[in-house]
Amino acid sequence: MKRVVLLFAILGIVLNSAQPVVAQERTAVKQGFELKANSGKRILVFRPTVRVGSQSTGGLFEPNADWTDQARANIEASLDEMQTRLGNEVIEAPDAFGEEAQNLQEHMELFSAISRSVINYQFFVGQRLPTKKRDNRNDVFDWSLGPSVADLPGADQADYGLFIFNKDAYGSTGRKILQGLALLGGIGVQSGEHQGFAGLVDLKTGDILWLNADFAMGGDPRKPEGAEKRMRQLLEEFPGSAADEE
Amino acid sequence: MRNKGTAMTRRRVIGFCITVAAFLSFSPAVAETAPLPPPYAGLYQPQGVDEIGWWQVDDEQEQALINSPVLIRDEKLTAYVKDVLCRTVGYDRCSATRVYLLREPTFNASMTMNGTMRVFSGLLLRTRNEAELASVLGHEFGHFEMRHGLQRFKARRSGSDVQAWASLLAGLSNNYHLRRSVQDLNLQIYGSYFRFSRDNEREADLLGLGYLNASNLRPQAASHVWQNLMAEKEASALSRGLKRPKFNRIAFFASHPPQKERATYLSALAVTEDDEREYGTERYREAMADWLPVFLDDQIKLNDFGGSDFIIEGLSGAGWTADLWFARGQLYRDRGHPRDLVNAVEFYRLAISEDPDMAEAYRGLGLSLFKLGKRREGQTFLRRYLELAPQASDAKMIRMMAPDEPKEENEQ
Numbered sequence A: 001m002k003r004v005v006l007l008f009a010i011l012g013i014v015l016n017s018a019q020p021v022v023a024q025e026r027t028a029v030k031q032g033f034e035l036k037a038n039s040g041k042r043i044l045v046f047r048p049t050v051r052v053g054s055q056s057t058g059g060l061f062e063p064n065a066d067w068t069d070q071a072r073a074n075i076e077a078s079l080d081e082m083q084t085r086l087g088n089e090v091i092e093a094p095d096a097f098g099e100e101a102q103n104l105q106e107h108m109e110l111f112s113a114i115s116r117s118v119i120n121y122q123f124f125v126g127q128r129l130p131t132k133k134r135d136n137r138n139d140v141f142d143w144s145l146g147p148s149v150a151d152l153p154g155a156d157q158a159d160y161g162l163f164i165f166n167k168d169a170y171g172s173t174g175r176k177i178l179q180g181l182a183l184l185g186g187i188g189v190q191s192g193e194h195q196g197f198a199g200l201v202d203l204k205t206g207d208i209l210w211l212n213a214d215f216a217m218g219g220d221p222r223k224p225e226g227a228e229k230r231m232r233q234l235l236e237e238f239p240g241s242a243a244d245e246e
Numbered sequence B: 001m002r003n004k005g006t007a008m009t010r011r012r013v014i015g016f017c018i019t020v021a022a023f024l025s026f027s028p029a030v031a032e033t034a035p036l037p038p039p040y041a042g043l044y045q046p047q048g049v050d051e052i053g054w055w056q057v058d059d060e061q062e063q064a065l066i067n068s069p070v071l072i073r074d075e076k077l078t079a080y081v082k083d084v085l086c087r088t089v090g091y092d093r094c095s096a097t098r099v100y101l102l103r104e105p106t107f108n109a110s111m112t113m114n115g116t117m118r119v120f121s122g123l124l125l126r127t128r129n130e131a132e133l134a135s136v137l138g139h140e141f142g143h144f145e146m147r148h149g150l151q152r153f154k155a156r157r158s159g160s161d162v163q164a165w166a167s168l169l170a171g172l173s174n175n176y177h178l179r180r181s182v183q184d185l186n187l188q189i190y191g192s193y194f195r196f197s198r199d200n201e202r203e204a205d206l207l208g209l210g211y212l213n214a215s216n217l218r219p220q221a222a223s224h225v226w227q228n229l230m231a232e233k234e235a236s237a238l239s240r241g242l243k244r245p246k247f248n249r250i251a252f253f254a255s256h257p258p259q260k261e262r263a264t265y266l267s268a269l270a271v272t273e274d275d276e277r278e279y280g281t282e283r284y285r286e287a288m289a290d291w292l293p294v295f296l297d298d299q300i301k302l303n304d305f306g307g308s309d310f311i312i313e314g315l316s317g318a319g320w321t322a323d324l325w326f327a328r329g330q331l332y333r334d335r336g337h338p339r340d341l342v343n344a345v346e347f348y349r350l351a352i353s354e355d356p357d358m359a360e361a362y363r364g365l366g367l368s369l370f371k372l373g374k375r376r377e378g379q380t381f382l383r384r385y386l387e388l389a390p391q392a393s394d395a396k397m398i399r400m401m402a403p404d405e406p407k408e409e410n411e412q
Helices: A002-014 A063-085 A098-123 A129-136 A147-151 A173-184 A223-235 B005-023 B048-066 B077-088 B119-125 B130-145 B148-172 B176-213 B219-241 B261-270 B281-288 B292-298 B304-320 B322-335 B338-354 B359-370 B376-389 B396-399
Strands: A025-029 A042-045 A050-053 A060-063 A089-092 A160-171 A192-202 A208-214 B098-102 B109-111 B116-120
Touching: A025 A098, A025 A173, A042 A063, A050 B281, A060 B048, A063 A089, A063 B048, A063 B376, A098 A129, A098 A147, A098 A160, A098 A192, A098 A208, A160 A173, A160 A223, A160 B116, A173 B130, A173 B176, A192 B219, A192 B338, A208 A223, A223 B005, B005 B109, B005 B130, B048 B098, B048 B116, B077 B130, B077 B176, B077 B281, B077 B396, B098 B119, B098 B281, B098 B359, B109 B130, B116 B119, B119 B292, B130 B148, B130 B176, B130 B219, B176 B219, B176 B261, B176 B376, B219 B261, B219 B304, B292 B304, B292 B322, B304 B322, B322 B338, B322 B359, B338 B359
Parallel strands: A042 A089, A042 A160, A050 A160, B098 B116
Antiparallel strands: A025 A208, A050 A060, A160 A192, A192 A208, B109 B116
C-alpha cells in the first residue's frame, strides 16, 4: 500500500498532466431560465477556442496544426446543425477590427476567467467556496459578464451568445505504452485529455444562463461524426434540448 | 541512463568555454570578436509537426496581442524601434518578425517561435541610445534565428519523457537505491532545462553582438546595458538597506546567465575600433521624447526609490529637462518624508522654471507645500494648476483644497 502511495506521489509530481483526480462533468442553468425548443431565438456563436494536439510520454502538450484546423471546421459545422435542429437560428460572429476587436477580445478573456472561476469554486470538489456550495444546494447559478456585452459586434442582432472551448490532447504512442506498462504494475496513468466547456450568455444583461464543463469528452473532433458526438455531449443539457436529443 | 539534453548542453558549454579560453590566450593585439551571423537564406517557413503546431498557437496569441489593452499603439514609435532592428540585422531578415511595444515598466523583451517580438516600455526607458537598444533587439532576433523556442520545447519533452520512464521503473521495483538514483536523475533533468536555457541566452547574446559588430552602431553598448542594469539593482538594494547584490552567482532556476558574466563577455567580444560608428543617442532621445514622461510615471509607480532615482539621474546626462525634474519631484513626493518633500518642492520649482506652463508641476508643488504645513503658499500653486488644467480629473478635489480667493487689492 505504501509503495503504491509513494509511486502515485512520484508519478504525480513528474508527469506534468494537470488533470483532476476524477473525470468530471457538470452543468448549471441560471435559476428561472427557460429556452423552449423551436422558439426561434437567435444565437451569436463567438469564435470557438479549439486546440488539438498530442500528449507526450511525460505529459506535455504538443500542438498539431492540422488536427486543430480539422477540428475547428468540424465543430463549427456540427454546432450550426445542432442549433438548427433545436429550432434556433445561429449567427456567426462578424469580423471585428480596431476598438471593436479589442472589446471582443477582452470579453472573451472575461468569459474564460469567469468559467474558470465557476469550475474551480462552484462546480467541482476541491476548492468550492461555502457561498457557492450553498448556491448549489439552492439551485442558484448567479454569474454575469455585465451589460457591456450588448456593445459586442453582432450583439444587436442576437438574443444569446454562445462560447465554446475545446482542448484535446491525444496520447502519443509512448504515452500509451507507458500507460500499458504501468497498468501491468498496478498503477493508473491517464493517456489523453479531452476537455470542453460551453456557455450561453444573455446579450442584454450579460448573465450566464447556462454553463457546461466536461473534463472527459468523447468523440474525435478531427472527424465530422466525432465532432457531432462531441457537440452533442457538450450541448447535452442545453436549455430546450431536454426532451428528445440523445 | 543517458540524457540527450544534458549531453548536448554539455557540448555547448564546453564549446563556449573553448571560445572564451581561446580569446584569453590571445595577446591583446589580436582581439577575438563575436562570430559573424550566418548569411540570409530566405524567408523561413515552419517545418515539422511541432514547429507548425507551435507557430499556429503563437499566431493566435499574436492576434490576441494586437487586440490587447497593454499594447502601445503609437505607429511612429513602433516603426522607429522596428527600424533600429532592421538596421542592425538587415532589412531582408527583419521582415520575418513583427515588433510590438508593451506598456510594462519592467526591463524585458521576448521573442516567440513565429517571430513576434515583444519589447517592454521598461526596456525603452533604460536603454540610453540606439546602440544599446539594438543590442537587445539583436539578441531577441538571435533567438528567432537559432529557433531556440523550438529547441527548448524539444529538450523539455525529451527530459520529461526520461523522467516518466525512470519514475515508472522506480515505482515498479522495490529497490531503495534505484529510487534515490531516480530522484537524483530528476534533479539533474530539471537542472538541465535551465542550463539549456542559459546556454541559449549566451548563444543569442553572441549572435546579437555579431550583428552589432557588423553594423554602424557601437557594439560596446551591449555591455553597457548590463552594467547599467547592475548599477540600478545596486542602487535599488542600497536604498532599501539591503546588501549589495552579487551579480556572478548562477541560481539553480536561473534562465539567463548572470549579468556580470554577460557584461564581461559582451565587452570582450565586441569590436573595438569604432571611429566611424555612433551610439545614436540624439535620435533615440528624440524618438522617446513624447513617451518619456509616461514611462517615468510608470517606473515611479513601481515604488523602487533607488532604482527610479538612478534611472532619472542617468537620463539627466544630456541635461536636466522639465520632465526629468518633474519626475524627480514626483518620486520624492511619493516617498513623502518631510525631508523628501523639501527636496520635491525644489525639484518642482526647477521644473516650472524650465516649463512655466507645466500644470502637473504646480499641482505637485502645491500638494508638497500642503503636506509641509505651508497651506497658503500651497493654495497659490494649486490655483495656478486649476487655471492651467480646469478639466483635470481631480479638479473638484483640488478646488476643495484651494477655493477661489475673495478679490483683494494688491494681490500678488
